[in-house]
Every structure is written in C-alpha cells, then in structure tokens.
Amino acid sequence: MIRLHHCHQTRSMRSLWLLHELEVEFEVAVYAFDQTLRMDSFRALNPLGRVPVLEIDGEVMTETGAITQYLCERFDVFSLGRAVDDLDRMDWLVWVHFAETVSQHVAALTQQHIILREDYMRSPIVMQLEAKRVGKCLELIEARLSTPVENRDYLLTSGFSAADVSVGQAVYMARHFVHLDPYPEVAKWYERITERPAFQLCLPPAEGGLYTRDFYPPWEG
Numbered sequence: 437m438i439r440l441h442h443c444h445q446t447r448s449m450r451s452l453w454l455l456h457e458l459e460v461e462f463e464v465a466v467y468a469f470d471q472t473l474r475m476d477s478f479r480a481l482n483p484l485g486r487v488p489v490l491e492i493d494g495e496v497m498t499e500t501g502a503i504t505q506y507l508c509e510r511f512d513v514f515s516l517g518r519a520v521d522d523l524d525r526m527d528w529l530v531w532v533h534f535a536e537t538v539s540q541h542v543a544a545l546t547q548q549h550i551i552l553r554e555d556y557m558r559s560p561i562v563m564q565l566e567a568k569r570v571g572k573c574l575e576l577i578e579a580r581l582s583t584p585v586e587n588r589d590y591l592l593t594s595g596f597s598a599a600d601v602s603v604g605q606a607v608y609m610a611r612h613f614v615h616l617d618p619y620p621e622v623a624k625w626y627e628r629i630t631e632r633p634a635f636q637l638c639l640p641p642a643e644g645g646l647y648t649r650d651f652y653p654p655w656e657g
Contacts, residue, residue, distance in 0.1 A: 438462035441481065441489035443469045444640035445647055447539055448488030450500045450605040451507075454598055456634035458511045469646050500602070501533045508598050516598040524592045531591045531599035534576075538606035541569045545613045549652040563654045570614045574622055577603065581621035589628060596629070604629045612647050 440455060442448040442464050455462050467473060473485040481489045482498050490497040490507075497503050508517025518528040544566045552558050580591060591599045607616075607626055616623040629635065640646075 437491070437493070439465060439491040441465045441467065441478070441487050441491075443467050443473070443487045443646070445609070445645045446487055447500050447605075449608070449638050450535065450602055451488040451490060451503050453605055453635055453638045454504055454507060454516070454601050456637045457516055457598075457601060457632075458507060460511055500539075501536055504532050504598050504602055505529075516596075516601070518592070518594070518597065522594070524594045524597075527592055528597060528599050532602045534573075535602035535606040538570065538573045538603065538610055541566045541573065542606065542609040542613065545570070545652070546609075546646070549613070549655070550646065555655075558655055560655050567613055567654055570610050571618075574607070574610065574614065574616070574619045577607070577625075578619040578622050581625050590625070600625075600629050604635070612650070613652055615651070 438455070438460060440448065440451055440462060442452055444466070446469065452464065467478070467487065472478065473487070478489075479485055481491070481496055484498075486498070488498065488500060488503060490503050497506060505517075513519050518525045522528070545563065548558050548563050548566070577591075581588060585593055590596045591603060604626060607622065608630070611626075616626065
C-alpha cells in the first residue's frame with residue numbers, strides 16, 4: 437500500500453507527479469495548508485508537520501529527494517530513474533536534489549508573500565533577494581538546456597526522467613515570483629513537460645491552491 441500525504445501547490449506535488457508518472461497504485465490524503473499539519477495525528481507521521489509524507493509497506497518516508505530516489509529505484513530505475521552504472525546517473529542525482537535548492541528560495545518567497553499576512557511582518561529586502569536567487573537558479577537551468585547536445589529536450593542527455601519532474605515542479609512554484617521570459621529555453625522545456633498527463637493530474641482545483649494569484653511581484657514596503 438502506498439499513501440501520499442499532500443498539500444496542493446507544495447513540495448508534495450513533486451511526489452504526486454512522480455507517482456502518476458510511475459503509474460503505480462496509490463492513495464492520496466489531501467490536507468489544507470493550515471494548522472491541520474500541526475495536529476498530533478499528522479505529527480505522528482512527521483514531527484516537523486510538513487509534507488510530503490509517503491507511507492509505503494508500513495514504513496514512512498519524508499524528504500522529496502529521498503522519496504524520488506527510492507520510488508525510481510524500486511519501480512522504474514531505467515526510465516524515470518537512472519541505474520548506478522548509467523552514464524547519466526551523476527547528473528540525475530544532481531538535478532533531482534537541485535530541485536530543493538530552488539524550492540528553499542521559493543518557500544521563503546511564499547512565506548513572505550502569503551504566510552505572513554500583515555505588512556509589518558514582511559521584508560522587501562528578503563523578497564528581492566530571494567527572487568534574485570530564484571533567478572540565479574533559472575539561469576543555471578537555462579545554461580543546461582542551452583548546451584549544444586543533440587535532442588536537448590530534457591535535463592538529461594538520455595531523455596525525460598524524474599529529474600525533469602523534480603526541477604519542473606520547483607519551477608512551477610517559482611513562476612509565481614519570477615517570470616520565465618528571460619529564460620527562453622526554460623520556458624520551452626517547462627511547457628513541454630507540463631503538457632504531460634501526469635502533471636495535469638497534479639494541478640489543484642480552482643479554489644484549492646496555496647496561491648491565489650498567478651504572479652506576486654516584489655513588495656516595495
């Protein structure tokens with residue numbers, strides 16, 4: 437039995453997308469992004485009160501990078517994952533875990549723009565710095581996708597993988613704070629991977645997402 441504990445438009449979307457790509461049977465427990473995650477019943481699964489939490493065969497996993505690596509190694513090491521002796525294995529690991537680098541900056545922006553509800557709690561400097569850091573991450577992805585390699589449609593030379601899922605989900609979040617227009621290769625890649633049916637299955641209902649706007653410009657204070 438596989439059960440994913442999930443909040444719309446959070447890191448757990450990364451695990452949800454991957455599960456759909458793997459086409460394995462699983463259940464989803466959906467939570468509001470509120471005090472529900474602080475309840476004792478949820479903290480028994482993850483004392484930090486965060487998603488994702490993956491229950492699988494009586495065990496509990498947290499951390500999206502670990503979940504991604506485990507699921508690929510168990511269910512699809514040759515397509516969505518990369519085997520240990522694969523030439524793309526090192527790059528696969530780097531990009532799967534690079535997603536969290538993007539996400540930590542997006543999380544800071546989400547906190548500043550959405551979680552901190554009063555203006556006096558917010559910092560224009562933090563907003564501007566974190567948006568620039570996201571931009572630096574997008575520059576790195578742009579450089580990767582601009583590398584003159586035949587058929588460079590995805591992050592790995594060998595084609596679509598969980599690396600695209602992981603980084604793609606982080607970019608989905610990042611787009612709420614930084615436009616993709618200055619990164620044309622990222623924009624084309626993002627459009628390509630988000631056309632996949634598995635991604636479409638992960639989108640929140642119209643009124644059920646964390647973000648109420650398509651874009652949050654830096655707050656001037």
